[in-house]
Amino acid sequence: MANFTYQGRLYYNPIELTMAFIGGTWKMPILLALRKGAVRYGDLRKTIPHINDKMLYSQLRDLEKKGMIQRKVYQTKPPRVDYMLTELGKKSIKLIDKINNFGEYLMEVEGIE
Amino acid sequence: MANFTYQGRLYYNPIELTMAFIGGTWKMPILLALRKGAVRYGDLRKTIPHINDKMLYSQLRDLEKKGMIQRKVYQTKPPRVDYMLTELGKKSIKLIDKINNFGEYLMEVEGIE
DNA sequence: GCTTTTACATACTTATTTGTATGTAAAGTA
DNA sequence: TACTTTACATACAAATAAGTATGTAAAAGC
Numbered sequence: 001m002a003n004f005t006y007q008g009r010l011y012y013n014p015i016e017l018t019m020a021f022i023g024g025t026w027k028m029p030i031l032l033a034l035r036k037g038a039v040r041y042g043d044l045r046k047t048i049p050h051i052n053d054k055m056l057y058s059q060l061r062d063l064e065k066k067g068m069i070q071r072k073v074y075q076t077k078p079p080r081v082d083y084m085l086t087e088l089g090k091k092s093i094k095l096i097d098k099i100n101n102f103g104e105y106l107m108e109v110e111g112i113e
Numbered sequence: 114m115a116n117f118t119y120q121g122r123l124y125y126n127p128i129e130l131t132m133a134f135i136g137g138t139w140k141m142p143i144l145l146a147l148r149k150g151a152v153r154y155g156d157l158r159k160t161i162p163h164i165n166d167k168m169l170y171s172q173l174r175d176l177e178k179k180g181m182i183q184r185k186v187y188q189t190k191p192p193r194v195d196y197m198l199t200e201l202g203k204k205s206i207k208l209i210d211k212i213n214n215f216g217e218y219l220m221e222v223e224g225i226e
Numbered sequence: 227g228c229t230t231t232t233a234c235a236t237a238c239t240t241a242t243t244t245g246t247a248t249g250t251a252a253a254g255t256a
Numbered sequence: 257t258a259c260t261t262t263a264c265a266t267a268c269a270a271a272t273a274a275g276t277a278t279g280t281a282a283a284a285g286c
Binding site for chain 1: 119212214
């Protein structure tokens with residue numbers, strides 16, 4: 001497995017690429033929040049605990065750039081914007097569920113509740 | 114799902130806990146390198162591309178502290194130290210494979226080779 | 227006419243992660 | 257006797273990620 005670049009960054013293996021798509025503190029919570037269908041910006045804010053505007057908007061932009069989510073703007077005042085998973089985004093959900101499940105297993109093993 | 118702490122850090126959800134165990138640039142490559150059995154320190158260095166001593170040793174310490182790997186020291190000169198997966202570490206391999214597979218899928222989709 | 231709402235956007239600071247350079251012990255090798 | 261090997265360890269710097277504070281437009285509500 002050789003190195004490769006994607007969107008101007010160098011990667012050493014497929015794992016790093018996966019993490020570019022779903023890694024960091026907020027991407028997986030955002031993707032999970034969209035699993036049932038379109039959600040507006042303000043509702044994402046309310047649904048995802050502890051997230052702030054800068055993180056939400058910058059991660060939404062990045063997920064859009066990577067083709068994981070779609071943005072839909074309604075020309076109303078005040079504005080309304082919906083976000084939804086693309087096909088690629090939907091494919092990531094199964095993996096994110098597994099990552100979440102492993103975390104729950106760890107909580108059990110470590111006696112965390 | 115409320116917040117919780119583990120080893121002195123605060124977590125908001127199980128995903129973050131999983132990433133504490135297998136996340137970062139080097140933990141998954143290290144764990145995969147141990148999947149076939151015990152490997153010595155020096156061989157890990159040679160097997161994992163681009164890793165440096167500081168990253169290897171600090172991630173090994175962290176993985177050990179989290180119960181993912183075991184360390185076995187042979188009292189020889191120069192020293193020999195083997196690392197191997199614990200049961201918990203073995204359980205992580207299936208998940209890491211899935212993360213790797215998703216990355217390979219992304220490479221296909223994005224036309225990276 | 228002043229405040230609120232919505233969905234951002236930017237500047238700046240802080241925290242976390244990663245990388246570089248260098249050092250160590252103690253025996254074996256040239 | 258000087259150099260190499262092994263498995264670390266530490267100080268420090270650079271890079272990346274995350275968080276804080278503040279601002280914007282334009283219409284609707286009080």
